[in-house]
Amino acid sequence: MxxxxxxxxxxxxxxxxxxxxxxxxxxxxxxxxxxxxxxxxxxxxxxxxxxxxxxxxxxxxxxxxxxxxxxxxxxxxxxxxxxxxxxxxxxxxxxxxxxxxxxxxxxxxxxxxxxxxxxxxxxxxxxxxxxxxxxxxxxxxxxxxxxxxxxxxxxxLIAQNHRKKNQEKLCSAVEVILSSSISVVSCSSNVDFRNACLTSMKVRDTHELLASICESLRRVTSWKFTPRSRCYSAQMEEHPDGPTRAEI
Incomplete structure:
Protein backbone atom coordinates (compact mmCIF):
# COMPACT_ATOMS: atom_id res chain seq x y z
CA MET A 1 0.00 0.00 0.00
CA LEU A 157 3.77 22.03 0.54
CA ILE A 158 7.45 22.83 1.12
CA ALA A 159 7.54 25.81 -1.23
CA GLN A 160 4.21 27.23 -0.05
CA ASN A 161 5.22 27.04 3.62
CA HIS A 162 8.62 28.62 2.91
CA ARG A 163 6.89 31.50 1.19
CA LYS A 164 4.44 31.91 4.07
CA LYS A 165 7.23 32.17 6.65
CA ASN A 166 9.21 34.63 4.55
CA GLN A 167 6.07 36.67 3.88
CA GLU A 168 5.40 36.92 7.62
CA LYS A 169 8.98 38.06 8.27
CA LEU A 170 8.75 40.59 5.47
CA CYS A 171 5.44 42.00 6.76
CA SER A 172 6.97 42.48 10.20
CA ALA A 173 9.97 44.24 8.69
CA VAL A 174 7.73 46.50 6.60
CA GLU A 175 5.82 47.61 9.70
CA VAL A 176 9.08 48.54 11.42
CA ILE A 177 10.30 50.44 8.34
CA LEU A 178 7.03 52.37 8.09
CA SER A 179 6.86 53.35 11.74
CA SER A 180 10.55 54.30 11.84
CA SER A 181 10.41 56.38 8.66
CA ILE A 182 7.33 58.32 9.72
CA SER A 183 8.72 58.80 13.21
CA VAL A 184 11.99 60.22 11.89
CA VAL A 185 10.22 62.70 9.61
CA SER A 186 7.46 63.69 12.05
CA CYS A 187 9.69 64.12 15.08
CA SER A 188 12.44 65.99 13.29
CA SER A 189 12.87 69.60 14.41
CA ASN A 190 14.68 70.44 11.18
CA VAL A 191 12.09 72.05 8.93
CA ASP A 192 14.35 71.90 5.89
CA PHE A 193 14.84 68.17 6.37
CA ARG A 194 11.11 67.53 6.67
CA ASN A 195 10.34 69.62 3.61
CA ALA A 196 13.08 67.85 1.66
CA CYS A 197 11.57 64.46 2.54
CA LEU A 198 8.08 65.52 1.51
CA THR A 199 9.36 67.10 -1.69
CA SER A 200 11.46 64.09 -2.68
CA MET A 201 8.44 61.81 -2.26
CA LYS A 202 6.15 64.30 -4.04
CA VAL A 203 3.68 64.52 -1.14
CA ARG A 204 2.18 67.39 0.86
CA ASP A 205 2.02 66.03 4.40
CA THR A 206 2.91 63.04 6.58
CA HIS A 207 -0.40 61.28 5.82
CA GLU A 208 0.41 61.25 2.12
CA LEU A 209 3.99 60.34 3.00
CA LEU A 210 2.80 57.23 4.84
CA ALA A 211 0.70 56.13 1.86
CA SER A 212 3.57 56.85 -0.51
CA ILE A 213 6.07 54.84 1.51
CA CYS A 214 3.58 51.97 1.76
CA GLU A 215 3.25 51.93 -2.02
CA SER A 216 7.01 52.07 -2.50
CA LEU A 217 7.57 49.20 -0.09
CA ARG A 218 4.82 47.16 -1.73
CA ARG A 219 6.41 47.67 -5.13
CA VAL A 220 9.90 46.82 -3.90
CA THR A 221 8.98 43.82 -1.75
CA SER A 222 6.78 42.28 -4.44
CA TRP A 223 9.98 41.47 -6.35
CA LYS A 224 11.22 39.52 -3.37
CA PHE A 225 9.07 36.59 -4.43
CA THR A 226 9.67 36.50 -8.18
CA PRO A 227 11.78 33.77 -9.83
CA ARG A 228 15.48 34.33 -10.35
CA SER A 229 14.96 34.17 -14.11
CA ARG A 230 13.20 37.55 -13.97
CA CYS A 231 15.01 40.74 -13.15
CA TYR A 232 13.81 44.02 -11.71
CA SER A 233 15.61 46.20 -14.26
CA ALA A 234 14.02 44.31 -17.15
CA GLN A 235 10.59 45.02 -15.74
CA MET A 236 11.39 48.69 -15.24
CA GLU A 237 12.38 49.00 -18.90
CA GLU A 238 8.80 48.19 -19.88
CA HIS A 239 7.68 51.59 -18.54
CA PRO A 240 10.51 53.97 -19.44
CA ASP A 241 8.17 56.96 -19.82
CA GLY A 242 6.56 56.64 -16.39
CA PRO A 243 7.08 59.35 -13.78
CA THR A 244 10.11 58.92 -11.59
CA ARG A 245 10.36 59.78 -7.93
CA ALA A 246 13.20 59.80 -5.47
CA GLU A 247 12.95 57.34 -2.60
CA ILE A 248 13.95 58.06 0.96
Whole structure:
Protein backbone atom coordinates (compact mmCIF):
# COMPACT_ATOMS: atom_id res chain seq x y z
CA MET A 1 0.00 0.00 0.00
CA UNK A 2 1.57 3.26 -1.08
CA UNK A 3 0.45 6.77 -2.07
CA UNK A 4 1.25 8.53 -5.29
CA UNK A 5 0.87 12.23 -6.04
CA UNK A 6 -0.25 13.29 -9.50
CA UNK A 7 1.36 15.43 -10.65
CA UNK A 8 4.30 14.78 -8.35
CA UNK A 9 6.35 17.99 -7.90
CA UNK A 10 9.92 17.56 -6.70
CA UNK A 11 11.03 20.98 -5.40
CA UNK A 12 14.62 21.90 -6.14
CA UNK A 13 16.36 22.90 -2.89
CA UNK A 14 18.18 25.63 -4.81
CA UNK A 15 14.87 27.09 -5.92
CA UNK A 16 12.97 26.97 -2.63
CA UNK A 17 13.21 30.75 -2.39
CA UNK A 18 11.21 30.98 -5.61
CA UNK A 19 7.57 30.86 -4.63
CA UNK A 20 6.00 31.97 -7.88
CA UNK A 21 5.74 30.64 -11.37
CA UNK A 22 7.26 32.12 -14.53
CA UNK A 23 4.67 34.91 -14.60
CA UNK A 24 5.07 35.89 -10.95
CA UNK A 25 1.85 34.23 -9.74
CA UNK A 26 1.57 32.80 -6.24
CA UNK A 27 0.68 29.11 -6.12
CA UNK A 28 -1.80 28.26 -3.36
CA UNK A 29 -3.21 24.84 -2.46
CA UNK A 30 -6.99 25.03 -2.03
CA UNK A 31 -7.95 21.36 -1.83
CA UNK A 32 -6.74 17.84 -2.40
CA UNK A 33 -8.44 14.59 -3.32
CA UNK A 34 -7.76 11.00 -2.28
CA UNK A 35 -8.64 8.16 -4.62
CA UNK A 36 -8.15 4.51 -3.59
CA UNK A 37 -7.20 1.90 -6.20
CA UNK A 38 -7.59 -1.85 -5.89
CA UNK A 39 -4.63 -4.21 -6.58
CA UNK A 40 -5.78 -4.44 -10.22
CA UNK A 41 -5.57 -0.61 -10.52
CA UNK A 42 -9.35 -0.15 -10.54
CA UNK A 43 -10.74 2.83 -8.54
CA UNK A 44 -12.66 1.81 -5.43
CA UNK A 45 -15.89 3.80 -5.53
CA UNK A 46 -17.45 2.63 -2.28
CA UNK A 47 -17.63 4.99 0.74
CA UNK A 48 -14.90 4.76 3.36
CA UNK A 49 -15.28 6.15 6.85
CA UNK A 50 -11.50 6.00 7.31
CA UNK A 51 -10.86 8.19 4.26
CA UNK A 52 -13.59 10.65 5.23
CA UNK A 53 -12.10 11.01 8.73
CA UNK A 54 -8.57 11.39 7.39
CA UNK A 55 -8.22 15.11 8.37
CA UNK A 56 -8.43 14.11 12.04
CA UNK A 57 -5.44 11.77 11.57
CA UNK A 58 -3.16 14.26 9.81
CA UNK A 59 -0.94 16.77 11.62
CA UNK A 60 -2.08 20.07 10.08
CA UNK A 61 0.42 22.05 12.14
CA UNK A 62 3.33 20.10 10.65
CA UNK A 63 1.87 20.63 7.18
CA UNK A 64 1.63 24.37 7.77
CA UNK A 65 -2.15 24.38 7.27
CA UNK A 66 -4.81 25.95 9.46
CA UNK A 67 -7.07 22.94 9.04
CA UNK A 68 -8.70 20.44 6.70
CA UNK A 69 -12.27 19.32 6.24
CA UNK A 70 -13.93 16.69 4.10
CA UNK A 71 -16.17 18.66 1.75
CA UNK A 72 -17.47 15.87 -0.48
CA UNK A 73 -17.19 12.12 -0.88
CA UNK A 74 -17.53 11.98 -4.66
CA UNK A 75 -15.83 14.39 -6.99
CA UNK A 76 -17.70 15.42 -10.12
CA UNK A 77 -14.72 14.60 -12.34
CA UNK A 78 -13.11 11.68 -10.53
CA UNK A 79 -15.79 9.24 -9.43
CA UNK A 80 -15.15 7.97 -5.92
CA UNK A 81 -12.52 10.56 -4.98
CA UNK A 82 -12.86 12.09 -1.53
CA UNK A 83 -12.35 15.87 -1.56
CA UNK A 84 -10.77 17.81 1.32
CA UNK A 85 -10.77 21.59 1.47
CA UNK A 86 -7.89 23.52 2.99
CA UNK A 87 -8.90 26.23 5.47
CA UNK A 88 -7.36 29.43 4.15
CA UNK A 89 -5.75 32.29 6.03
CA UNK A 90 -5.87 35.92 4.95
CA UNK A 91 -2.10 36.34 4.61
CA UNK A 92 -2.16 35.52 0.91
CA UNK A 93 -4.72 38.27 0.29
CA UNK A 94 -2.15 40.87 1.30
CA UNK A 95 0.16 39.89 -1.55
CA UNK A 96 0.13 42.00 -4.67
CA UNK A 97 0.80 38.93 -6.81
CA UNK A 98 -2.01 37.08 -8.59
CA UNK A 99 -2.91 33.70 -7.12
CA UNK A 100 -2.97 30.38 -8.94
CA UNK A 101 -5.38 28.07 -7.13
CA UNK A 102 -4.05 24.51 -7.14
CA UNK A 103 -5.67 21.19 -6.36
CA UNK A 104 -3.73 18.06 -5.47
CA UNK A 105 -4.67 14.50 -6.34
CA UNK A 106 -3.42 11.67 -4.10
CA UNK A 107 -3.71 8.13 -5.44
CA UNK A 108 -3.62 5.35 -2.83
CA UNK A 109 -2.75 2.00 -4.43
CA UNK A 110 -3.48 -1.28 -2.64
CA UNK A 111 -1.03 -4.11 -3.31
CA UNK A 112 -1.86 -7.78 -2.85
CA UNK A 113 -0.17 -10.95 -4.06
CA UNK A 114 -1.40 -14.53 -3.74
CA UNK A 115 0.70 -17.24 -5.44
CA UNK A 116 -2.20 -19.68 -5.14
CA UNK A 117 -4.63 -17.52 -7.15
CA UNK A 118 -3.86 -18.18 -10.80
CA UNK A 119 -7.32 -18.13 -12.38
CA UNK A 120 -9.21 -14.98 -13.28
CA UNK A 121 -12.14 -16.03 -11.15
CA UNK A 122 -9.87 -16.29 -8.10
CA UNK A 123 -8.42 -12.85 -8.75
CA UNK A 124 -11.88 -11.32 -9.12
CA UNK A 125 -13.03 -13.00 -5.92
CA UNK A 126 -9.99 -11.63 -4.09
CA UNK A 127 -10.67 -8.14 -5.45
CA UNK A 128 -14.25 -8.29 -4.25
CA UNK A 129 -13.14 -9.48 -0.81
CA UNK A 130 -10.57 -6.68 -0.51
CA UNK A 131 -13.12 -4.06 -1.49
CA UNK A 132 -15.64 -5.53 0.94
CA UNK A 133 -13.11 -5.40 3.80
CA UNK A 134 -11.45 -2.15 2.70
CA UNK A 135 -12.48 -0.31 5.85
CA UNK A 136 -10.83 -2.92 8.08
CA UNK A 137 -7.71 -2.99 5.89
CA UNK A 138 -7.27 0.77 6.11
CA UNK A 139 -8.03 0.88 9.83
CA UNK A 140 -5.53 -1.88 10.62
CA UNK A 141 -2.89 -0.01 8.60
CA UNK A 142 -3.87 3.41 9.93
CA UNK A 143 -0.37 4.37 11.05
CA UNK A 144 1.29 3.40 7.76
CA UNK A 145 -1.37 5.08 5.62
CA UNK A 146 -1.43 8.36 7.53
CA UNK A 147 2.38 8.50 7.73
CA UNK A 148 2.69 8.03 3.96
CA UNK A 149 0.05 10.66 3.18
CA UNK A 150 1.55 13.05 5.73
CA UNK A 151 4.96 12.74 4.05
CA UNK A 152 3.58 13.30 0.55
CA UNK A 153 1.60 16.37 1.61
CA UNK A 154 4.53 17.82 3.56
CA UNK A 155 6.89 17.44 0.59
CA UNK A 156 4.33 19.01 -1.73
CA LEU A 157 3.77 22.03 0.54
CA ILE A 158 7.45 22.83 1.12
CA ALA A 159 7.54 25.81 -1.23
CA GLN A 160 4.21 27.23 -0.05
CA ASN A 161 5.22 27.04 3.62
CA HIS A 162 8.62 28.62 2.91
CA ARG A 163 6.89 31.50 1.19
CA LYS A 164 4.44 31.91 4.07
CA LYS A 165 7.23 32.17 6.65
CA ASN A 166 9.21 34.63 4.55
CA GLN A 167 6.07 36.67 3.88
CA GLU A 168 5.40 36.92 7.62
CA LYS A 169 8.98 38.06 8.27
CA LEU A 170 8.75 40.59 5.47
CA CYS A 171 5.44 42.00 6.76
CA SER A 172 6.97 42.48 10.20
CA ALA A 173 9.97 44.24 8.69
CA VAL A 174 7.73 46.50 6.60
CA GLU A 175 5.82 47.61 9.70
CA VAL A 176 9.08 48.54 11.42
CA ILE A 177 10.30 50.44 8.34
CA LEU A 178 7.03 52.37 8.09
CA SER A 179 6.86 53.35 11.74
CA SER A 180 10.55 54.30 11.84
CA SER A 181 10.41 56.38 8.66
CA ILE A 182 7.33 58.32 9.72
CA SER A 183 8.72 58.80 13.21
CA VAL A 184 11.99 60.22 11.89
CA VAL A 185 10.22 62.70 9.61
CA SER A 186 7.46 63.69 12.05
CA CYS A 187 9.69 64.12 15.08
CA SER A 188 12.44 65.99 13.29
CA SER A 189 12.87 69.60 14.41
CA ASN A 190 14.68 70.44 11.18
CA VAL A 191 12.09 72.05 8.93
CA ASP A 192 14.35 71.90 5.89
CA PHE A 193 14.84 68.17 6.37
CA ARG A 194 11.11 67.53 6.67
CA ASN A 195 10.34 69.62 3.61
CA ALA A 196 13.08 67.85 1.66
CA CYS A 197 11.57 64.46 2.54
CA LEU A 198 8.08 65.52 1.51
CA THR A 199 9.36 67.10 -1.69
CA SER A 200 11.46 64.09 -2.68
CA MET A 201 8.44 61.81 -2.26
CA LYS A 202 6.15 64.30 -4.04
CA VAL A 203 3.68 64.52 -1.14
CA ARG A 204 2.18 67.39 0.86
CA ASP A 205 2.02 66.03 4.40
CA THR A 206 2.91 63.04 6.58
CA HIS A 207 -0.40 61.28 5.82
CA GLU A 208 0.41 61.25 2.12
CA LEU A 209 3.99 60.34 3.00
CA LEU A 210 2.80 57.23 4.84
CA ALA A 211 0.70 56.13 1.86
CA SER A 212 3.57 56.85 -0.51
CA ILE A 213 6.07 54.84 1.51
CA CYS A 214 3.58 51.97 1.76
CA GLU A 215 3.25 51.93 -2.02
CA SER A 216 7.01 52.07 -2.50
CA LEU A 217 7.57 49.20 -0.09
CA ARG A 218 4.82 47.16 -1.73
CA ARG A 219 6.41 47.67 -5.13
CA VAL A 220 9.90 46.82 -3.90
CA THR A 221 8.98 43.82 -1.75
CA SER A 222 6.78 42.28 -4.44
CA TRP A 223 9.98 41.47 -6.35
CA LYS A 224 11.22 39.52 -3.37
CA PHE A 225 9.07 36.59 -4.43
CA THR A 226 9.67 36.50 -8.18
CA PRO A 227 11.78 33.77 -9.83
CA ARG A 228 15.48 34.33 -10.35
CA SER A 229 14.96 34.17 -14.11
CA ARG A 230 13.20 37.55 -13.97
CA CYS A 231 15.01 40.74 -13.15
CA TYR A 232 13.81 44.02 -11.71
CA SER A 233 15.61 46.20 -14.26
CA ALA A 234 14.02 44.31 -17.15
CA GLN A 235 10.59 45.02 -15.74
CA MET A 236 11.39 48.69 -15.24
CA GLU A 237 12.38 49.00 -18.90
CA GLU A 238 8.80 48.19 -19.88
CA HIS A 239 7.68 51.59 -18.54
CA PRO A 240 10.51 53.97 -19.44
CA ASP A 241 8.17 56.96 -19.82
CA GLY A 242 6.56 56.64 -16.39
CA PRO A 243 7.08 59.35 -13.78
CA THR A 244 10.11 58.92 -11.59
CA ARG A 245 10.36 59.78 -7.93
CA ALA A 246 13.20 59.80 -5.47
CA GLU A 247 12.95 57.34 -2.60
CA ILE A 248 13.95 58.06 0.96
Missing amino acids: FPCVWPCPEPDPEELCTFTDLYGSLRLLLSFQVLVYSPSNVPVTGPSTFIQNLPACLDCQQLGLRGLRCSAFKDLVLSGATVYEVEQENWEEESSLPTIQQRLLLLLFLQHSDPFSSHLSDVMATEAMIEHHLEDILSNNRQAVTAALQTELRNT
